[in-house]
Amino acid sequence: MTASVVAGTIVLLASGKAASVGGWLGDLFDISGSTFWVLIAFVLFVALIVWKARAAIVGALDARAAAIRMEIDEAQKLREEAQAILTDCQRKQRDAVQEAEGMLRAAQAEVGRLRERAEAELGASLKRREQQALDRIAQAEATAQSEVRNMAVDLAVSATRQLLENRIDDEDAAHLVDKAIRELPSKLH
Secondary structure, three states, X not given: OHHHHHHHHHHHHHHOHHXXXXXXXXXXXXXXXXXXXXXXXXXXXXXXXXXXXXXXXXXXXXXXXXXXHHHHHHHHHHHHHHHHHHHHHHHHHHHHHHHHHHHHHHHHHHHHHHHHHHHHHHHHHHHHHXXXXXXXXXXHHHHHHHHHHHHHHHHHHHHHHHHHHHHOOHHHHHHXXXXXXXXXXXXXX
């Protein structure tokens, strides 16, 4: 870049066209004038600065580009890590939801089993109580029948005694007692 500027200036001077141009531009390209040599010094100074600073500027730009590239790579890595964490969290959430649904189904099944068990136990308890009530009723009936029978026997014995006392005299009573005594051994066996 600097070499082309210097070369262009030299070509203009050599052709002699610069001297024919008037005004400040003519003074600029007049070899005997101080303006020309100031221009040459300035162009050389700029060329030297650009040539020396070029490595530093390019190095700084390369360093800046490398730093930006590193930041982009780091951002990409962070993005990938965040995506992996998000995926992992979503998987854990799905697993937790599935586990919760499984627990809910298990709890509902347990409630069903407990309900069936409670119904069965209630049915068995009701049957037991019903049977106990029937047994008590049967026992009460048997007791009542026994009491009625005993009462009937007592009444019959009492009525028979009264009839016998009123109708049988002593001789018939002795005869009946003797007969009962004789029949007694045959009735005991």
